[in-house]
Every structure is written in structure tokens, then in C-alpha cells.
Amino acid sequence: MSVLEIETEVDAPPDLVWKVVSDPRNLPKWDRRVAAVRGVPPTGLEPGIEYITELRFMGVRTGVKANVLEMEPPRYAKIRVGGLLDAVVETWVEPLDGAGKRSLLRHRVDYSFPGGPLGDFAARAIRRLGAQALIRRGVESQKRQAEASR
Numbered sequence: 001m002s003v004l005e006i007e008t009e010v011d012a013p014p015d016l017v018w019k020v021v022s023d024p025r026n027l028p029k030w031d032r033r034v035a036a037v038r039g040v041p042p043t044g045l046e047p048g049i050e051y052i053t054e055l056r057f058m059g060v061r062t063g064v065k066a067n068v069l070e071m072e073p074p075r076y077a078k079i080r081v082g083g084l085l086d087a088v089v090e091t092w093v094e095p096l097d098g099a100g101k102r103s104l105l106r107h108r109v110d111y112s113f114p115g116g117p118l119g120d121f122a123a124r125a126i127r128r129l130g131a132q133a134l135i136r137r138g139v140e141s142q143k144r145q146a147e148a149s150r
Helices: 014-021 024-030 117-129 131-148
Strands: 002-010 034-038 050-057 060-072 076-082 086-095 103-112
Touching (some): 002 131, 014 086, 014 131, 024 034, 103 131
Antiparallel strands (some): 034 050, 076 086, 086 103
């Protein structure tokens, strides 16, 4: 199991940042390897909801199932991802100032790849691309989207 932690300051109020980061339908905007997200109810996420994220890596497409474990709007979410990648993704959104105009966005990702040829392939691809850099790009995309929504 590997652990990645990342945070960034966002020039947008926590409620707006939460609206952006808590909607998995935004995933294709943050990562070009996400081809689609299916099964997210129009009412949003809550514990027990499952949805599918379709990933593409170097010409290979696969679906990854996500299960919402905890959801405490507008500050915390915990989602388990399984399939090509096994992970628990935690997200926090916290106010940075008393005026509520800035936020701290944090993610923690505990991940591993299952055995077998596909898992080995995915692990090699992630090592080559740099897991920390992939997460950083995604968080910076979330930040840009939230700041542009102000």
C-alpha cells in the first residue's frame, strides 16, 4: 500500500470548492485518463452509493468501481475504489480565513494494485508517470475549476 497526501489553497469559499470536488462527473475535466463516469445519481453522493469510473491507460480501457463510504458535506468524503486500482480516497475542504472566502483542499490516497498482468501493467505505468505528479495535476485542476466558478 502506498500513501499520497496533497493539499492546496483555493481562492474560493469552502461550499463552492466542495461543490466542485464532490461531484465525480468532473473527473474527466481533471484527468485525461478518465474517459467517463457512470452511475452518479442526479442528487449527488451519499454513503452506500456506487458509481463506475472508466479509465484509459496506454490504449487499455477498464472500469473502476467507486463506493462512497462517508460523506459529510461540505467538509469530508471517503471513497473506496476497486478494480484495476484498489484505493481509499479521502478529501477535506476547510475554511482558511474568517471571511469564508478561501479554502484549504486536501486529499489523501492509500492505494495499491492487485496482482496479475493488468495490475502489474498499471503499476508500471503509474511509476513511469509519477503518482505524486498525477495527483498534483488533478488537485490543481480542481483548484482552477473552483476559482473559475466564483
